[in-house]
Amino acid sequence: MTLRLPPLVGVLVLLCLPSSSRAAERPARIVVDPGHGGDQEGATSPTGLLEKDVSLQVAKRVRDHLEEIGAQVLMTREEDQSLPLPERVEFANKQRPDLFVSIHCNAMPTRRTRARVQGIETYFLSASASNATARAAADRENAEAPASRGGRGDSTLAFILHDLARTEAHQDSSRLAYAIHQKLISATGGADRGVLQAPFYVLNGVEAPAVLVEIGYISHPDEGSRLARAEYQERLATAITEGVKAFLAEVRRRDSPKPAKVAAPATP
Known part of the structure; x- marks a missing residue:
């Protein structure tokens, strides 16, 4: 969990968020969360590739690309280690990030669905699933x-999510999800399974726009093989x-101070 300083100082201003004076004085700070780790292996491909x-x-490739454009990037884990979900949320909030992106692979449970279902899904938080x-x-x-x-009927979780639905962070999570998803589908040609909402634990409580990206179905024979390739990961x-950049540009335009209107001179 180390802070990697951005190498291209000349472009830092490109990623500054103008919504507050604090954000305007520094580059965007982004937490990237590689799913699972350690004894939590996640899903498995037909050839034994682990989520x-x-x-x-x-996630490491995302970090490198974001740093190249001037962002400060912090990863919840940088090696194969177990990291409980509450610690991921706690770590993220301690960094006071502008964005949180969690990266996962999806899977289907049966032989028939594993052979058939593939594609990319991008999620933001909601109390009920899409x-x-x-x-x-x-x-x-x-x-x-x-x-x-973790239960579906947890009243505290429902209360938090209900409150979150009214916040700007939640609205921006939706915008971030769509920005990333559109770029992913365009770049990969993967099956578009949509931007969806669901009560993901790792998104609940993050005090910033937050999304979870299912980059493909590792359980599918073809897509699982693609996910193993360096070129496809790149x-x-x-x-x-590119999705993060597009979102930050949108926020910058939205939050930039509007020029004051000058009253027209009175007609004599």
Whole structure:
């Protein structure tokens, strides 16, 4: 969990967020979260490729690309280590980030669905899932969450999510998800499974716009093979970076001070 300083000082201003004087004085600070790790292996491909390894490899590439454009990037993990979901959220909030991006691979449970289902999904937080697919993805990723907050009927979680729905961070999470998803589909030609909402534990409580990207179905024979290739991982990482850039540019335009209107001179 180390802070990697951006190498291209000349472009720092490109990623400054103008929504506050504090943000305007520094480059964008982004937490990248590679899913799983250690004894939490996540999903597995037909050839034995592990989600925890792919998510870390892609996350490192995302970090490198974001640093190249001047961002400060912090990773929740930089090696194969176990890291509980609450610690990921706690770490992120301590950094006071402008964005949080969690990277995962998806999977299907049966032989028939593993052979058929592939594609990319991008999520932001909601108290209820968009559909059965979103619910299944959240349930799988939340399996590592503490039991006291992992259940569907947790009233505290529902209260937090209800409150969060009214915040600007939640609205910006939606915008960030769409920006990243569009770039991913365009760059990879992957099946577009949409921008969805679901109650992911790792997104709950992050005090910044936050998304979770399912970069593909590692359980699918073809897509699982693609996820193992360095060239494809590079395409994914570049697309995620381009999505982040597009979102930051949108926020900068939105939050830039508007020029004061000058009253027309009175007609004599």
